[in-house]
Each structure stands twice: as structure tokens, then as C-alpha cells.
Amino acid sequence: MTLQSILGNFALILFVLTVVTGIIWFFDRFYLSRQRRAKADAALAEFDARNAKLSADGIKLENSGRAALEANLLRQPTWVEYSGSFFPVIAMVFFLRSFLYEPFKIPSSSMVPTLLVGDLILVNKFTYGIRLPILNKKVIEVNKPQRGDVMVFKYPKDMSLDYIKRVVGVPGDKITYQNKRLTINGQALSYTPLPDYLNEDTLDYSQQFTENLSNVQHTIAVRSGRPPISLEGVMDFPNKDACSYNPEGFTCTVPAGNYFMMGDNRDNSEDSRYWGFVPDENIVGKAFLVWMNLGNFKRIGTFFK
Template sequence: MNLQPILGNFALILFVAMVITGVIWCLDVFVLAKQRRAKADAALAEYDARHAKLTADGIKLDNGNRAALEASILRQPTWVEYSGSFFPVIALVFVLRSFLFEPFKIPSSSMVPTLLVGDLILVNKFDYGIRLPVINKKIIEVGNPQRGDVMVFKYPKDPSQDYIKRVIGVPGDKIHYENKRLTVNGQPVEYVPMDDYLDDERPVYHKQFLEKLTNAPHRILNMDGARTYNQSAVEEFPHHENCNYSYDEFTCIVPEGNYFMMGDNRDNSADSRYWGFVPDQNIVGKAVFVWMNFSNLKRIGGIH
């Protein structure tokens, strides 16, 4: 699922805007404002001298013009005024989006029934470590993805795209998928049948199960008649040798520093089964909250 950032792909744009407005703000505070002050002082000194001479000659003047003169000289140019106003707002958005929470919009159905098309979600940017914005380099270790987490990451084949899937395997895990059932490190994952799920996009029911993966039970969907995976769609990817594919099953050992991802809509998801593992440097953050869906206000709440 290619996610749509709510603010667009703005990490670089926000950074550039913050730098430009910040430079202008600093230039005004440390240079331009002092120049305007010096110019105003000179003009006021001249005004006071002229005023004193005219007063001595018996001419009475309105001293209010002095304040107006000072205000007009000290007034910021429009381009400086707007930059100074925008800088703190842009800086705040940049910091919040880069280090705390980033909003995304769900555009497709690969994570149904957990996430629906149109869900507006918040992604926690610090649970998996503090990363430098734009280059996404981790600088402070905080934690690591756990099995069952819903994670946003840069698509390995095109890092300009953000994807969202569920973490199925962490480094060192042995993932086996056969007959649409998972086995992790030799332990079969428990599946509890649930009521069939009515597709939101067409009048079709799908099999629905509660998948009890580690400590993160969640719902998944299976389509009648669909195979465990489409072997012809499997691509070459880094560490492909860690996987063994056969007709209706596969086994993968997750390499160090990588994660195995799958969509909850199992038969309608392009994921690690096809394009491989997600390296740590591609991690964006943990999806934690649906804050709005304009088509269904009941969707607001935490992500499980």
C-alpha cells in the first residue's frame, strides 16, 4: 500500500522553507533591525535639532510627528515581516512531523480490516528511534519494531514511496506460510474464525479470522479461491537466498537488520512475500491512531 502523506511529501520542502525563513528571521534580528534602528536614531537626531531650532524661533510644532517618523523607519519590509511570522510555524510543524507524529492517508485496501480506505492516521516517529529528517538516519536508539506492529516504511524498491504493513517477522525469525497460515520459529500461529467480512468496495464477503500473533491479536481477511501467494509475482530482492518458495508455501529467515511485512488483507496485498525484506534504515514509524475518516466517523481510535 503506497501511503499518501497528509501534508504531501514535504520533509525536504519543509526543511528548505524553515531554513529560508529562519535565515531571513536571523538576518533581521541581528543585522537589518540594527540598521533600521541606526537609521531611525539619525533621522530622530536630525528631527530634534530642526525642532529645537524652530522652537527657538518661536514656531510651535506638533511633536507627534516624531513618533510617526520613528515607526515608519523601524517598520519591517513586507518580505521580512511575513518570513518572521511563518518561521516559528514552519519550524514547529517540521519538528512535530519529523520527530513526534506524522499524518498519512490510507489510499488502498491492503490493510483491511484494520485500516480502511480514507482513514487518516498518525504515525509515531520516535518509538523506533530518533532519526534525522530528510535522510532518515537513526541517531538515537529507542526501541525496535515488534511482531504485530503496524509499521510505515520506505518501499525498498522505491524509497520515495511510503508503505504500511504489519510486522510478521523480526531479525532472526523463521517465517513459514502454508495454506494461508503462519508459523513463526516453529510455533503455529493460532487462528480463530470470525463472521465473514463484507467488502467495502464491492458486494463480496471474505473469510475473516483473528490471528493471534505474539501479543498482538488482529483481524485478517482471506479470499475464497485465492492461493497462498502468487509465485509468478515474486521478484528478485536482497537476501532472496534466505527464502525457499514452493507451489503453495514458502519459508523465509529474516536477516539481521531487516523485517518481514504482510498486509492484513492477505490475498490483496503486495508485501514481503513478493518484494522482500524491509531494512531498518527504511523505517518511518509505528501507526498508532486513526484520527479521522470523513466517510465513517466511527473509525476514530487506536490501531491494533
């Protein structure tokens, strides 16, 4: 693992911080604090004995110094104090991101018009099963991805990268994409034309359709004049022999334990057409909510499917 991939893996950074601050917190709680208490008790006993002797000699003393002495002796070192303060916060964030919900930022237009560049989205981490942090190994089965789900996953060509696409095919499905129309297991999907979509970033128009994918109706965008697939962009990938390509599209049979992913911006998405299937072990979670977009506040609170 390179330094760049380590720095890019926020989950790993959180895990290391949780472990380090946790060790310091427990070490202080069960060892250092007891040492400070023992030293404080000994010093206070000496302080009390000295004051008692002075009082017996008729010297009047102020007792306020005792509290200040005790507080000073029990004070945590700065590095321990900060670690102890940060530990519960970091541990909570790590738990939430690892097992419940994780935020992601949409960096490209491959899911337009469903998701826009700059959308900050939430991903449900437990919908598809409970997985061990960092290792991403599933330990508890919950649900399987379904056609139409918007899913975040580790890019098969570089596991340090997170991709987001729509599940088009599940294990065993025969996917055919010809002339920019999908057929799944011999059944052609229905498409309803919509007004053209204006991409405000590039100021160009795309055709829009409502695609009915296993009763999940969502919007896709296509560009007239673009081929359904760029054959020179197709890479080598595991189980490539399950696919056949031609200038008008492709046909793939999804292997067991894998999923076929496509972007909603069909002519501007690098997806399973080019780099292959997504194994179950690459799954991160199901995306469902835009919680922030600093460039478009109207996007806040948008649930999508």
C-alpha cells in the same frame, strides 16, 4: 532524485522552508533590524533638531509626526515580515513531524480490516529510535520493532514512497506461510473465525479471522479461491536466497537488520512476499491511531494494534 520525488517528500520541503525562513529571521534579528534602528535614530535626531530650531523661532509644532516617522522607519519589509511570522510555525511543524508524530493517509485496502482507505493515521516517530530528518539515519536507539506492530517504512523498491504493513517477522525468524496460515519458528499461529467482512468500497465479502501474532490479536481478511501467493509477482530482492516458494506459499528466514512485513488483507496486499525484506534504515515509525476519516467519522479516535 526526480522532481516528482522531491515534491512528494514533504519532510524535505519543510526542511528547506525552515532553513530559508530561519536564515531570514536571524538575518533580520541580528543585522537588518539594527540597521533600521540606526537609520531611525539618525532620522529622529534630525527631526528633533529641526523641530527644536522651529520652536526656538516661535513656530508651534505637532509632535504626533515623530511616532509615525519612527514606526515607518522601523517597519520590516514585507518579505521579511512574512518569513519571520512563518518561521516559528514551520519550525515547530518540522520538529513534530521529524521527531514525535507524523500524519499519513491510507491510500489502499492492503491493511483492511484494521485500516480503511481514507484513514488519516498518526505514526510515532520515536518508538523505534531517534532518526535524523531527511537522511532517516538512526542516532539514538530506543526500541526494536516487534511482531504484530503496524509499521510505516520506506518502500525498498522506491524510497520516495511510504508503505504501511504489519511486522510478521523480526531478524532471525523463520516465517512459513502455507495455505494462508503463518508458522513462526516452527510454532503455528492460532486463528479464530469471525463473521465475513463486507468491503463497502467494492461490495464484496472476505473471510475474517483473529490472528494471534506473538500475543498481539488482530483481524485479518482472506479471499476464498485466491492462492496464498502469486508466484509470477515475486520480484528479485536482496537476500532472496533466504526464501523458498511453492504454489501453496513460502518459507523465509529473516536476515539480521531486516523485517518481514505483511498486510492484514492477505490476498490483496503487495508485501514482503513479493518485494522482500525491509531494512532497519527504512523504518519511519509505529502507527497507532486513526485521527480522522472524512468519509467515516466513526473511525476518528480509533486506536489499533
